[in-house]
Amino acid sequence: MATFITVEGIDGAGKRTLVDGLRRGWEADGVRVATIAFPRYGESVHADLSAEALRGFHGDVTDSAYAMALLFALDRREAAPALRSLIAENDVVVADRYVASNAAYTAARVAERSTGAAVAATEWVRALEFDRFDLPVPDWQLFLGVPVEVAAQRAVDRAETDAGRDRDRYERDAALQARVDEAYRGLAAAQWVSPWRVLSGDPVPGLAAELLA
Numbered sequence: 001m002a003t004f005i006t007v008e009g010i011d012g013a014g015k016r017t018l019v020d021g022l023r024r025g026w027e028a029d030g031v032r033v034a035t036i037a038f039p040r041y042g043e044s045v046h047a048d049l050s051a052e053a054l055r056g057f058h059g060d061v062t063d064s065a066y067a068m069a070l071l072f073a074l075d076r077r078e079a080a081p082a083l084r085s086l087i088a089e090n091d092v093v094v095a096d097r098y099v100a101s102n103a104a105y106t107a108a109r110v111a112e113r114s115t116g117a118a119v120a121a122t123e124w125v126r127a128l129e130f131d132r133f134d135l136p137v138p139d140w141q142l143f144l145g146v147p148v149e150v151a152a153q154r155a156v157d158r159a160e161t162d163a164g165r166d167r168d169r170y171e172r173d174a175a176l177q178a179r180v181d182e183a184y185r186g187l188a189a190a191q192w193v194s195p196w197r198v199l200s201g202d203p204v205p206g207l208a209a210e211l212l213a
């Protein structure tokens with residue numbers, strides 16, 4: 001039974017880089033590690049539809065925070081059996097984004113309306129994905145809290161060097177990214193659903209071992 005760890009943060013925070021680093025460390029120690037990344041582009045029609053919507057397709061779907069969240073949640077629901085198998089067959093499973101992404105982005109989008117709307121959206125995501133869809137609960141949720149400007153510059157640089165990584169609607173919206181960062185900090189402070197750790201982006205010696213202790 002694996003320790004299930006999720007990595008969260010705004011676009012360009014360095015999630016993929018952290019996941020790769022942790023994986024290399026564990027593999028060097030002979031730990032059986034599997035990784036999964038959400039949205040599962042190319043594997044899930046829901047994930048592909050979400051990416052297309054964020055690039056201007058599918059009419060006004062992207063105008064609805066809840067419609068976008070449903071697509072991301074359905075991608076995870078479809079992945080649940082495979083995720084359970086990974087957890088059964090490895091020592092550690094790391095997900096690059098998971099349910100908390102939906103909580104943070106949906107709450108951040110509706111926070112413009114009211115604080116109450118953000119609280120309600122967070123609870124809606126929890127009930128939908130963990131209660132109704134019965135998705136595995138992470139043992140650790142890592143939040144990569146790098147400064148919003150640093151993450152934004154990385155997303156711009158990446159879009160320039162990697163043709164497949166053009167910035168989508170969320171990535172172009174600096175005010176949204178700042179609200180998502182704030183929403184994540186609230187989730188971490190509340191230890192939402194399971195234990196959280198806030199990382200600054202600087203290397204944490206011994207982190208890989210500590211997470212499995």
Ligand SMILES: Nc1ncnc2c1ncn2[C@@H]1O[C@H](COP(=O)(O)OP(=O)(O)O)[C@@H](O)[C@H]1O
Binds near residue numbers: 014015154155201
């Ligand atoms: N600690 C770091 N210092 C400098 N650059 C970094 C660091 N972490 C990530 N990057 C770079 O920033 C960009 C975004 O990182 P990535 O891991 O893809 O972010 P995310 O998965 O959160 O969007 C990549 O080009 C990556 O090489």
Ligand SMILES: Cc1cn([C@H]2C[C@H](O)[C@@H](COP(=O)(O)OP(=O)(O)O)O2)c(=O)[nH]c1=O
Binds near residue numbers: 099102
């Ligand atoms: C997985 C997930 C992503 N998102 C958002 C975060 C990102 O802005 C966007 C795309 O995910 P992202 O991981 O950034 O994909 P890309 O490879 O295109 O950079 O979707 C949610 O709102 N909810 C979710 O559940």
